[in-house]
Amino acid sequence: MSGALLREEIGTGDAAPRPAAALRRHVPLMLLFLTLALAPLVARFGGESYVLSLLLRVMIFGIAAMSLDLILGYGALISFGHAAFLGLGAYGVGILMSHGFDGAFLQLAAALTASALFALVTGAISLRTKGVYFIMITLAFGQMLYFLATSLAAYGGDDGMTLPRKSLVFGTRILEQPFVFYYLVLACLLGTYLLCCAIVASRFGRVLRGTRENPVRMQAIGFGPFAYQLTAYVIAGTLCGLSGFLLANQTEFVSPAFMTWQRSGELIVMVILGGMGTLHGAIVGAAAFVLLEEGLSRITELWKMIFGPMLVLVVLFARGGILGFFRRGGRG
Amino acid sequence: MSTTLLLVQTLNGLQFGIILFLIAAGLTLVFGVMDFINLAHGVQYMVGAYFAAMFSAYTGSFVAGLALALPAALAFGLLLEVLVFRHLYDRDHLDQVLATFGVILFLNQGVKAVWGAAPLFVPMPSALSGSIELMSGLLYPVYRLAIIAAGLGVGLLLYALVHHTRAGMLVRAGATNAPMVSALGVDIRRLFMIVFGFGAMLAGFAGVMVAPILSVEPGMGDNILILAFVVIVIGGIGSIRGAFLAALLIGLVDTLGRSLMPNILRLALDPSMASQTGRAVAPMLIYILMAAVLFFRPTGLFPVKR
Numbered sequence: 001m002s003g004a005l006l007r008e009e010i011g012t013g014d015a016a017p018r019p020a021a022a023l024r025r026h027v028p029l030m031l032l033f034l035t036l037a038l039a040p041l042v043a044r045f046g047g048e049s050y051v052l053s054l055l056l057r058v059m060i061f062g063i064a065a066m067s068l069d070l071i072l073g074y075g076a077l078i079s080f081g082h083a084a085f086l087g088l089g090a091y092g093v094g095i096l097m098s099h100g101f102d103g104a105f106l107q108l109a110a111a112l113t114a115s116a117l118f119a120l121v122t123g124a125i126s127l128r129t130k131g132v133y134f135i136m137i138t139l140a141f142g143q144m145l146y147f148l149a150t151s152l153a154a155y156g157g158d159d160g161m162t163l164p165r166k167s168l169v170f171g172t173r174i175l176e177q178p179f180v181f182y183y184l185v186l187a188c189l190l191g192t193y194l195l196c197c198a199i200v201a202s203r204f205g206r207v208l209r210g211t212r213e214n215p216v217r218m219q220a221i222g223f224g225p226f227a228y229q230l231t232a233y234v235i236a237g238t239l240c241g242l243s244g245f246l247l248a249n250q251t252e253f254v255s256p257a258f259m260t261w262q263r264s265g266e267l268i269v270m271v272i273l274g275g276m277g278t279l280h281g282a283i284v285g286a287a288a289f290v291l292l293e294e295g296l297s298r299i300t301e302l303w304k305m306i307f308g309p310m311l312v313l314v315v316l317f318a319r320g321g322i323l324g325f326f327r328r329g330g331r332g
Numbered sequence: 333m334s335t336t337l338l339l340v341q342t343l344n345g346l347q348f349g350i351i352l353f354l355i356a357a358g359l360t361l362v363f364g365v366m367d368f369i370n371l372a373h374g375v376q377y378m379v380g381a382y383f384a385a386m387f388s389a390y391t392g393s394f395v396a397g398l399a400l401a402l403p404a405a406l407a408f409g410l411l412l413e414v415l416v417f418r419h420l421y422d423r424d425h426l427d428q429v430l431a432t433f434g435v436i437l438f439l440n441q442g443v444k445a446v447w448g449a450a451p452l453f454v455p456m457p458s459a460l461s462g463s464i465e466l467m468s469g470l471l472y473p474v475y476r477l478a479i480i481a482a483g484l485g486v487g488l489l490l491y492a493l494v495h496h497t498r499a500g501m502l503v504r505a506g507a508t509n510a511p512m513v514s515a516l517g518v519d520i521r522r523l524f525m526i527v528f529g530f531g532a533m534l535a536g537f538a539g540v541m542v543a544p545i546l547s548v549e550p551g552m553g554d555n556i557l558i559l560a561f562v563v564i565v566i567g568g569i570g571s572i573r574g575a576f577l578a579a580l581l582i583g584l585v586d587t588l589g590r591s592l593m594p595n596i597l598r599l600a601l602d603p604s605m606a607s608q609t610g611r612a613v614a615p616m617l618i619y620i621l622m623a624a625v626l627f628f629r630p631t632g633l634f635p636v637k638r
Contacts, residue, residue: 078426125623129630132369132425136565137626140619143558147615153608261558265371265433272430302445308438315431316419 028326029280033190040182052182053250054294058287059189060246065270065282067239070196072268073277074205075232076212078135081122081142082267085237087149087259088115089244094254095155097163104167104175108245115241116234118145123233127226142264149256160255167249175249185246189283192239196279199235208232269311275323284322336470341591342584347476349583350483354538355556356563356575357490358531364507364570364636365527369425370417371432374557375439376532380405380539381548382443385452394457394544401540402533409532413525421524436554444550451547479541486537487576494572503527507570507636559586562618566625568632578633582618589617 039055064086071077092111101107122141129137150158166175175181199205210218211225218225248254257263266289274285292310296303318325359373383404388397416435420428460478463471494500502523505513514520539553546552563582567574594610601609625633 072426078429080429122623125627129626132363132569133565133626133630133632135369135425135429136561137623139558140562140565140622144616144619144623147619148612151612151615153611262554265429268426269430269433272426302441304437304441305445308434308436308441311434311437312416312431315423315427315434 032280032283033186036186036189037183040179049178052178054290056182056185056250058283058290059185060243060250061267061270061286061290062283063189063192063243063246064240065267065274065286066192066196066279067236067243068267069271069276069279069282070199070239071229071232071236072271073279073281074200074212075208075229077127077229077233078268079126079138079233079236080135080261080264080268081138081140081145082236082240083259083261083263084142084145085115085119085240086244086247086263086267087145087256088118089241089246090248090254090258091149091155091244092241093167093245093248094161094163097167098155098161102165102168103171104169107167108242111241111245112238115244116238119234119237120230123230123237127229127233139261139264142259142261146256146259146261149259156255158256160253160257163248163252163254166252181249185250188242188246192242193279193283196239199232200279204228204231273314273322278323281323288322336467337591338588339467339470340472341588343472343476343480345584345587346580347479347483347583348587349580350480350487351538351542352556352559352563352583353576353579354483354486354541355535356560356567356579357487357572358534359560360564360567360569360571360575361503361507361527362531363564365503365510366421366506366524367510368417368421369428369432371429371557372412372417372435372439373531373535373560374553375436376405376409376535376553377539377556378443378548378550378553379408379439380536381454381543381546381552382447382452382539383408383536384540384543385454385548386447388454388543394455397454398540402537405536405539406529406533409536410525410529412532413528417528418521418524440550440554449550451549453547454543456544475544479545482541486534490534490572499523499526559618562622564632566622566632568634568636570636571632571634574632574634582621585621586615586618590614593617 036055036059040052064082067085068079068082071079089111092114093107096102096107096110122138126134126137126141149155155161165173166181169175175184200209207218207223207228210223211228215225244258247258270285270289271282272285273288274283275281292307293303296306300306355373355377358376359370362368362370362373380401383401384394384397386397387400387404388394391397391400412435416431420431423431456475460475461473463473464477466472494503502513502518506520506523506527510520513523559582563578564575566582567576567578593614594607597606597610597613600606629635
């Protein structure tokens with residue numbers, strides 16, 4: 001019986017959402033993007049570039065968290081080394097720039113290619129393992145890259161390197177203008193979101209969700225999970241590379257600290273905090289994380305002493321993250 | 333590279349491997365028996381080192397500090413188990429990873445709040461300070477030899493406990509099939525607590541032992557935790573023997589890799605290039621080793637039979 005159910009899900013996708021439900025789903029999302037789009041205009045009156053840089057962080061980590069959600073939420077692949085791709089994207093900018101290649105397109109191409117290749121190779125090895133071994137091997141690959149970065153003396157080693165400027169677009173310094181860069185990041189976020197939505201809704205996405213629920217049964221009905229999982233892993237890594245490219249350009253700084261295992265943990269936290277397997281939850285989670293970090297660190301330097309227990313409480317008592325909380329609230 | 337230096341580095345590698353084993357032993361038992369990923373195991377090591385610093389400063393003696401730090405580390409581990417971890421045994425791995433990550437964040441800052449951010453130093457016990465001449469021209473610090481001896485002693489004790497006592501038999505049975513052990517009428521919660529407390533104490537012991545040779549500082553458990561995970565994954569989760577051999581392997585590969593790699597590469601590359609590449613590759617060696625092991629044996633070298 002459940003086999004029939006599964007086949008139906010793969011064949012036709014989820015039952016078409018009722019209009020009211022679709023509205024309830026889409027309105028907050030549009031509000032979210034609208035807020036992000038209007039924020040610079042409001043912030044200009046406030047005269048605060050601080051708000052913009054905070055929102056930029058939210059959006060950039062939103063992209064990274066969303067890419068993780070694609071494999072974590074839809075493929076049940078707990079990658080504990082996702083920050084490696086953040087670092088690869090950032091070092092793609094940094095290394096090319098230090099050799100005089102300033103062009104944004106070349107850097108972006110390098111960042112994405114490096115991320116995709118790294119994901120392809122490490123994914124192919126990691127996906128041979130299951131469960132906790134997968135967590136550990138992704139962690140190990142992340143650490144490997146981290147230590148590689150710390151030993152690259154020519155590119156700043158442990159301390160990282162400050163970039164002389166943001167990437168150039170057709171030789172112009174257009175990215176230096178705050179609004180241009182802000183809307184570029186927003187466009188990347190929106191693009192990533194739409195792309196991920198399309199992937200999740202496609203036949204590929206449904207097979208991926210099938211492997212999440214029951215790999216053995218997927219195998220039995222003729223879908224080998226490996227190819228689908230590896231493809232998803234490569235897509236997720238590449239998208240996270242994009243976020244690394246943007247992060248390097250925002251901070252004008254590249255450092256091994258971008259890819260510590262704690263950063264990988266934080267990305268998982270963002271996904272869970274917002275609500276796993278929802279895509280836009282990753283943006284909400286990134287926003288919650290960045291704003292909490294900012295807010296709590298204003299109260300006390302030891303903000304992690306508050307954040308840590310909060311995390312434990314969220315895991316123990318608030319399943320489904322922030323979105324899950326609202327959904328339950330809406331139903332009750 | 334002279335033979336003496338090679339021997340010294342080999343001993344250093346062994347000593348590092350022994351410390352790794354003390355941490356990994358608890359981790360692999362907790363994981364094997366309870367199917368529980370405890371990222372916060374590294375903070376047990378850190379807390380052990382802090383307890384050693386506090387008690388040895390208070391009593392003025394390292395041995396008294398050690399004697400007080402061990403029960404304190406045990407009590408601390410059990411406290412964490414009761415407060416947080418026992419609510420996570422039935423959860424999936426992702427929840428366990430997240431909640432224990434939260435515990436790390438809290439405790440890394442917690443020790444900062446209690447003991448300050450500056451590193452603490454623990455004086456070496458005077459009986460074990462100084463060096464001993466192992467061979468002509470080979471001087472080696474006595475304390476590091478003491479660590480190796482203590483670690484081997486604990487390893488033997490652990491082996492005896494796990495393989496020749498009733499509790500150890502239950503632990504092995506639990507690692508193979510916990511629900512079955514529970515169904516046979518064993519109080520599995522109590523068994524979990526014993527294993528957990530014991531693992532926490534071993535990690536704390538490792539922390540106490542390294543306190544005199546490393547600086548005691550917040551976050552000192554984070555990187556060694558990752559290495560301990562590498563060890564238990566290579567050794568096969570749940571296997572003490574695997575953890576022991578993998579810990580020595582990792583300790584030796586890491587230590588020797590860092591000192592030998594530039595020299596080996598010098599055979600093929602020019603000197604400056606060789607030292608640069610060597611420094612870059614050496615820290616990656618153990619992760620490459622782990623990837624290679626998992627590629628050929630996806631459940632480690634000594635998987636526990638299921």
